[in-house]
Amino acid sequence: MELKFLGAAATVTGSKTLIHNHDSGYLVDCGLYQGENWLTEKNKNEIDKDIIKSLLGVFITHAHLDHCGYLPYLVAQGYSGPIFMTEETKKLVSIVLEDAYNIMEKAHLENKIEKKPYTQDDIAKVISMINLKERDILHKHENLEFKFYQAGHILGAVSLWLKWDNKKVLFTGDLGRTDDCIHPEPQVCPDDVDAVVIEGTYGDRTHPVDDSFSKFQKTINHIREKKGVLLIPSFAIARSTVVLKKLYDFFQEYPTLKLKIYVDSPMMIKALHAYEQYSKELKIKSQEFLAILGDIKMVEFPKDRKKLMKVHAPYILLSSSGMLTGGRSIEHFERIAIKDYNAVLFVGYQGVGTLGRAVIDGQNEILANNKPTALKALIENILSLSAHADQKQIIDYLMKSRIKDATIFINHAEKSAADELEQSISSKLKNRVIKVEENQNYQA
Ligand SMILES: [Zn+2]
Numbered sequence: 088m089e090l091k092f093l094g095a096a097a098t099v100t101g102s103k104t105l106i107h108n109h110d111s112g113y114l115v116d117c118g119l120y121q122g123e124n125w126l127t128e129k130n131k132n133e134i135d136k137d138i139i140k141s142l143l144g145v146f147i148t149h150a151h152l153d154h155c156g157y158l159p160y161l162v163a164q165g166y167s168g169p170i171f172m173t174e175e176t177k178k179l180v181s182i183v184l185e186d187a188y189n190i191m192e193k194a195h196l197e198n199k200i201e202k203k204p205y206t207q208d209d210i211a212k213v214i215s216m217i218n219l220k221e222r223d224i225l226h227k228h229e230n231l232e233f234k235f236y237q238a239g240h241i242l243g244a245v246s247l248w249l250k251w252d253n254k255k256v257l258f259t260g261d262l263g264r265t266d267d268c269i270h271p272e273p274q275v276c277p278d279d280v281d282a283v284v285i286e287g288t289y290g291d292r293t294h295p296v297d298d299s300f301s302k303f304q305k306t307i308n309h310i311r312e313k314k315g316v317l318l319i320p321s322f323a324i325a326r327s328t329v330v331l332k333k334l335y336d337f338f339q340e341y342p343t344l345k346l347k348i349y350v351d352s353p354m355m356i357k358a359l360h361a362y363e364q365y366s367k368e369l370k371i372k373s374q375e376f377l378a379i380l381g382d383i384k385m386v387e388f389p390k391d392r393k394k395l396m397k398v399h400a401p402y403i404l405l406s407s408s409g410m411l412t413g414g415r416s417i418e419h420f421e422r423i424a425i426k427d428y429n430a431v432l433f434v435g436y437q438g439v440g441t442l443g444r445a446v447i448d449g450q451n452e453i454l455a456n457n458k459p460t461a462l463k464a465l466i467e468n469i470l471s472l473s474a475h476a477d478q479k480q481i482i483d484y485l486m487k488s489r490i491k492d493a494t495i496f497i498n499h500a501e502k503s504a505a506d507e508l509e510q511s512i513s514s515k516l517k518n519r520v521i522k523v524e525e526n527q528n529y530q531a
Pocket of ligand 1: 154
């Protein structure tokens with residue numbers, strides 16, 4: 088059996104790994120490239136027709152767009168077999184694909200893209216091809232055996248263990264952190280393996296000490312004193328839930344600082360409802376999750392948006408996208424960030440080339456109503472809310488796994504992160520470590 092990395096090699100998006108034996112194959116994840124132009128341009132490259140014809144199945148580890156967003160492209164290119172995932176992932180995948188389609192449709196109407204690579208029918212086909220599989224049970228498809236294990240990270244996320252062609256391979260998928268406040272700890276795979284494909288997003292980092300309370304305190308005190316609004320641009324899936332849990336805990340500790348929280352993002356609201364539906368899968372009790380939701384007001388309909396504009400400050404407003412790359416957070420940012428009585432709190436990594444990154448890096452002017460306008464709001468950034476395991480957590484995971492002589496493949500990592508992770512693994516384990524390269528074939 089051979090492994091071929093069609094994406095996420097020396098980068099953190101576009102996850103697509105082919106396992107094949109020259110006659111047939113399976114795809115593990117089917118993600119979109121995101122971020123800078125040179126990456127998103129790669130989404131235009133179609134997958135080789137012979138590869139698509141040879142595919143017997145597709146596995147999706149979780150519902151982030153960089154792991155599932157290429158599914159409608161694959162179907163538009165002729166794939167018609169099964170797509171294996173958990174029930175919770177299916178719920179989030181349908182939300183994520185619909186949102187991605189709406190963004191693409193808007194770009195098409197604005198003549199930013201010439202031809203749509205897939206249609207809404209292709210999304211419907213994807214959904215109809217999904218084959219739900221439970222975690223912790225041995226499943227079979229043709230001559231392949233596989234199991235899903237809890238990966239933490241986001242609702243429904245799994246690691247995939249599979250046995251095919253006399254080889255056993257573990258794909259960790261994106262691993263969550265052991266100290267996540269909402270998502271369960273990743274489960275170490277108990278099965279023997281000949282090869283491990285591990286993600287290395289944070290392979291060169293150690294998570295900083297939790298700075299969320301100190302940043303909440305600073306920004307909330309600011310808007311309470313000046314009667315302003317605190318805008319929190321946040322990723323719609325998972326991150327928003329973590330931020331709301333942290334805010335809930337903060338107000339439990341500082342009840343006199345409590346403020347109303349509004350959520351204005353259709354995708355974030357759908358994701359929160361999905362988390363509510365599957366709250367039994369979370370680390371916290373269902374009752375506590377309901378209490379968190381009970382504290383917020385969802386801006387769901389046009390009438391709610393009109394009301395929001397009339398709400399007396401101070402209050403907190405969550406909106407997506409988290410890096411100010413689209414969605415309602417940009418509209419709110421243009422209105423909120425130009426007043427000195429407001430505050431903006433970023434809650435995670437801001438990609439190069441995004442407005443969020445520019446603001447964090449000190450850009451002090453934006454175009455508001457097409458006029459250059461000074462940014463005057465208090466700007467802060469929480470650094471401790473990553474949803475990925477850090478270097479120590481990745482190494483601990485590997486050391487607890489039954490990897491014996493298995494080859495360790497590092498994918499889903501920028502080059503510097505992969506380099507450092509490789510060194511760190513080699514200093515603690517004797518296994519062969521390979522930093523994967525795009526479109527290279529490797530023996531499992
Ligand atoms: Zn992810």
